[in-house]
Amino acid sequence: xxxxxxxxxxxxxxxxxxxxxxxxxxxxxxxxxxxxxxxxxxxxxxxxxxxxxxxxxxxxxxxxxxxxxxxxxxxxxxxxxxxxxxxxxxxxxxxxxxxxxxxxxxxxxxxxxxxxxxxxxxxxxxxxxxxxxxxxxxxxxxxxxxxxxxxxxxxxxxxxxxxxxxxxxxxxxxxxxxxxxxxxxxxxxxxxxxxxxxxxxxxxxxxxxxxxxxxxxxxxxxxxxxxxxxxxxxxxxxxxxxxxxxxxxxxxxxxxxxxxxxxxxxxxxxxxxxxxxxxxxxxxxxxxxxxxxxxxxxxxxxxxxxxxxxxxxxxxxxxxxxxxxxxxxxxxxxxxxxxxxxxxxxxxxxxxxxxxxxxxxxxxxxxxxxxxxxxxxxxxxxxxxxxxxxxxxxxxxxxxxxxxxxxxxxxxxxxxxxxxxxxxxxxxxxxxxxxxxxxxxxxxxxxxxxxxxxxxxxxxxxxxxxxxxxxxxxxxxxxxxxxxxxxxxxxxxxxxxxxxxxx
Amino acid sequence: xxxxxxxxxxxxxxxxxxxxxxxxxxxxxxxxxxxxxxxxxxxxxxxxxxxxxxxxxxxxxxxxxxxxxxxxxxxxxxxxxxxxxxxxxxxxxxxxxxxxxxxxxxxxxxxxxxxxxxxxxxxxxxxxxxxxxxxxxxxxxxxxxxxxxxxxxxxxxxxxxxxxxxxxxxxxxxxxxxxxxxxxxxxxxxxxxxxxxxxxxxxxxxxxxxxxxxxxxxxxxxxxxxxxxxxxxxxxxxxxxxxxxxxxxxxxxxxxxxxxxxxxxxxxxxxxxxxxxxxxxxxxxxxxxxxxxxxxxxxxxxxxxxxxxxxxxxxxxxxxxxxxxxxxxxxxxxxxxxxxxxxxxx
Numbered sequence: 001x002x003x004x005x006x007x008x009x010x011x012x013x014x015x016x017x018x019x020x021x022x023x024x025x026x027x028x029x030x031x032x033x034x035x036x037x038x039x040x041x042x043x044x045x046x047x048x049x050x051x052x053x054x055x056x057x058x059x060x061x062x063x064x065x066x067x068x069x070x071x072x073x074x075x076x077x078x079x080x081x082x083x084x085x086x087x088x089x090x091x092x093x094x095x096x097x098x099x100x101x102x103x104x105x106x107x108x109x110x111x112x113x114x115x116x117x118x119x120x121x122x123x124x125x126x127x128x129x130x131x132x133x134x135x136x137x138x139x140x141x142x143x144x145x146x147x148x149x150x151x152x153x154x155x156x157x158x159x160x161x162x163x164x165x166x167x168x169x170x171x172x173x174x175x176x177x178x179x180x181x182x183x184x185x186x187x188x189x190x191x192x193x194x195x196x197x198x199x200x201x202x203x204x205x206x207x208x209x210x211x212x213x214x215x216x217x218x219x220x221x222x223x224x225x226x227x228x229x230x231x232x233x234x235x236x237x238x239x240x241x242x243x244x245x246x247x248x249x250x251x252x253x254x255x256x257x258x259x260x261x262x263x264x265x266x267x268x269x270x271x272x273x274x275x276x277x278x279x280x281x282x283x284x285x286x287x288x289x290x291x292x293x294x295x296x297x298x299x300x301x302x303x304x305x306x307x308x309x310x311x312x313x314x315x316x317x318x319x320x321x322x323x324x325x326x327x328x329x330x331x332x333x334x335x336x337x338x339x340x341x342x343x344x345x346x347x348x349x350x351x352x353x354x355x356x357x358x359x360x361x362x363x364x365x366x367x368x369x370x371x372x373x374x375x376x377x378x379x380x381x382x383x384x385x386x387x388x389x390x391x392x393x394x395x396x397x398x399x400x401x402x403x404x405x406x407x408x409x410x411x412x413x414x415x416x417x418x419x420x421x422x423x424x425x426x427x428x429x430x431x432x433x434x435x436x437x438x439x440x441x442x443x444x445x446x447x448x449x450x451x452x453x454x455x456x457x458x459x460x461x462x463x464x465x466x467x468x469x470x471x472x473x474x475x476x477x478x479x480x481x482x483x484x485x486x487x488x489x490x491x492x493x494x495x496x497x498x499x500x501x502x503x
Numbered sequence: 504x505x506x507x508x509x510x511x512x513x514x515x516x517x518x519x520x521x522x523x524x525x526x527x528x529x530x531x532x533x534x535x536x537x538x539x540x541x542x543x544x545x546x547x548x549x550x551x552x553x554x555x556x557x558x559x560x561x562x563x564x565x566x567x568x569x570x571x572x573x574x575x576x577x578x579x580x581x582x583x584x585x586x587x588x589x590x591x592x593x594x595x596x597x598x599x600x601x602x603x604x605x606x607x608x609x610x611x612x613x614x615x616x617x618x619x620x621x622x623x624x625x626x627x628x629x630x631x632x633x634x635x636x637x638x639x640x641x642x643x644x645x646x647x648x649x650x651x652x653x654x655x656x657x658x659x660x661x662x663x664x665x666x667x668x669x670x671x672x673x674x675x676x677x678x679x680x681x682x683x684x685x686x687x688x689x690x691x692x693x694x695x696x697x698x699x700x701x702x703x704x705x706x707x708x709x710x711x712x713x714x715x716x717x718x719x720x721x722x723x724x725x726x727x728x729x730x731x732x733x734x735x736x737x738x739x740x741x742x743x744x745x746x747x748x749x750x751x752x753x754x755x756x757x758x759x760x761x762x763x764x765x766x767x768x769x770x771x772x773x774x775x776x777x778x779x780x781x782x783x784x785x786x787x788x789x790x791x792x793x794x795x796x797x798x799x800x801x802x803x804x805x806x807x808x809x810x811x812x813x814x815x816x817x818x819x820x821x822x823x824x825x826x827x828x829x830x831x832x833x834x835x836x837x838x839x840x841x842x843x844x845x846x847x848x849x
């Protein structure tokens with residue numbers, strides 16, 4: 001430190017229409033340092049990366065690379081200037097059907113001065129040079145599709161490094177790697193750091209961050225909410241800057257439940273993970289919070305029957321519960337509002353009414369024939385109850401705002417009574433008023449069911465839940481009653497500190 | 504189908520524009536215009552007999568198109584329908600002429616073949632993960648070969664010589680032939696062929712099934728967002744396989760009608776079935792701006808193709824221009840569906 005930053009971003013802005021995504025970002029990257037960028041979904045990380053890598057044009061501000069103005073018009077220009085990005089999806093960085101050697105030299109196949117003929121021998125020599133610089137010991141003739149994910153990731157990074165960049169951006173590179181595979185990636189990153197590359201490392205995994213970070217920059221709502229560069233790094237402060245309380249909204253009055261609806265004993269979600277045991281009571285709203293990738297969705301899917309636990313048992317109302325499919329779960333009264341409504345919730349060709357009735361067609365038909373009147377009545381009732389803003393129940397979902405689309409998804413699963421109601425990231429891409437409507441509805445209508453929310457944002461948990469559980473590394477690491485919460489302890493658990501200190 | 508154009512426009516959150524009219528009624532208007540044009544330009548086009556002839560000519564392709572509509576609804580496709588139909592035709596002929604069975608046995612044999620082929624298609628696509636176009640293309644070639652094996656490539660007719668030198672003496676039963684040839688009195692004696700009745704009944708059935716039953720509803724959901732349907736508790740794999748079984752059975756019914764009309768197992772017939780049926784189903788996307796596969800649209804699409812061909816024939820257009828015209832109409836219909844209505848999701 002003390003030296004000038006290799007890459008310097010100042011006052012960077014970006015808006016999409018009315019929506020300001022980046023509100024003046026300042027970011028410095030130094031040679032031979034790993035800067036970790038943290039931020040929840042929607043904080044603007046990916047927009048920032050896309051501007052720096054030349055995918056989007058910036059809306060304002062300056063970028064300087066080694067003292068020169070840096071203004072890439074396309075990803076190719078950014079790469080030529082010395083800023084290389086390895087994107088989250090590994091397969092975007094490699095061509096699966098070609099061999100390793102060709103992948104490593106792929107960028108020389110096109111562009112000016114590329115030879116018209118493809119000479120395998122030359123390619124292999126060049127590829128060997130690239131691989132040696134990285135310390136890669138891969139079979140250069142192997143097809144990339146046959147390699148394990150970690151090796152593909154290495155190839156993608158090595159390919160990026162073939163440009164000898166000054167700045168390397170890694171976007172969640174370990175999200176699909178095992179921990180042993182990740183260790184190899186870290187060794188490679190250490191090597192690059194030693195070679196004086198400035199690295200921007202985007203991740204949610206605290207273990208990665210603890211292992212690699214020289215500095216941490218936290219982002220929230222399009223601005224930098226904290227920079228941490230004093231050793232030892234303040235990891236909890238970084239998490240707090242990313243997720244901590246923004247504004248004090250009305251606190252909920254925590255309720256306790258006397259009667260258990262759902263219990264889990266010794267559920268194991270991933271190899272080596274500590275088993276999960278929990279009890280959810282009637283009329284209770286429980287939120288499970290934790291960073292992205294700690295297994296929240298895996299747990300939701302396990303409870304809903306679309307994923308099998310490695311070990312453990314579950315009970316609903318005292319009876320053994322081992323769903324083999326979503327269908328079994330629904331029959332047992334376990335409903336799930338799945339994460340990412342566009343992918344796994346909304347049926348595009350259907351209007352509101354048909355989207356709401358989708359899981360309950362059998363209950364709304366006689367001898368297989370739909371009872372359209374009952375269907376419409378259910379839709380109208382739900383539109384009223386959740387305050388869905390629309391012209392009528394015949395509206396298509398594409399005509400609704402994100403918040404109203406999400407209300408339709410919640411309405412779908414609230415149109416019939418459930419025993420355990422699970423919502424996975426129900427507030428993603430939802431405006432604050434819709435979020436409040438949904439939260440209020442969830443709290444107002446417990447009907448003797450247990451409600452379980454999975455949220456990354458701690459605020460969302462504090463606003464809706466009676467009890468908050470913290471997840472880390474596919475296990476539950478903390479439990480809090482939502483009346484006089486020790487936020488520091490909660491944040492420490494989210495940040496995955498040494499487990500002994502949390503206990 | 505029940506929602507009006509105004510509701511539809513409102514559902515997308517805007518008012519009706521000229522473009523909505525074009526998308527909504529374009530094909531119906533085109534069909535009416537086409538009929539009006541042929542009525543003036545071609546002598547004898549505007550007569551009940553001509554209308555019936557058109558219906559008769561589209562009966563078989565219409566039945567096939569209704570079947571393929573079921574696979575389109577679940578987001579799949581079935582290229583094997585043409586060869587399922589000709590295989591069923593050969594099987595019916597073989598059962599009656601060579602094995603000397605009655606009409607009931609022949610019909611049941613055909614339906615079983617259709618169902619089994621549909622099951623295999625569905626199994627290949629759902630469990631073996633073969634892409635739908637490739638799986639059914641493979642099945643198409645397989646059946647084209649298979650149907651020729653029992654007779655070593657010969658057509659089947661009464662009195663034919665079998666590969667082993669014996670003579671096949673069985674006959675098509677009268678009851679079976681009636682399926683293709685009998686005409687029902689309707690104001691004018693001997694007006695409506697049984698095959699047209701079969702088409703209308705099947706069209707009404709599949710329309711009701713897709714629009715009004717929970718199974719049809721879930722099939723649309725599977726085609727639109729498979730994961731959402733699965734998370735809503737639908738047995739997605741079963742629905743997909745059923746769609747191919749429906750397609751196979753409908754294609755075999757088409758084959759039965761073909762055999763009954765021809766009265767022999769002609770290996771050279773049925774070449775155009777696939778193109779015509781697929782064209783009808785895809786034109787159906789554009790009818791009333793549905794922008795999705797639907798039974799009513801498919802039926803209109805089949806009539807559209809029939810009118811076009813009958814009109815061109817009566818105007819003495821050479822046979823070799825017909826495929827070109829059909830292809831051109833298909834392309835225009837697809838533009839209507841995907842580009843203009845802006846919902847090209849498939």
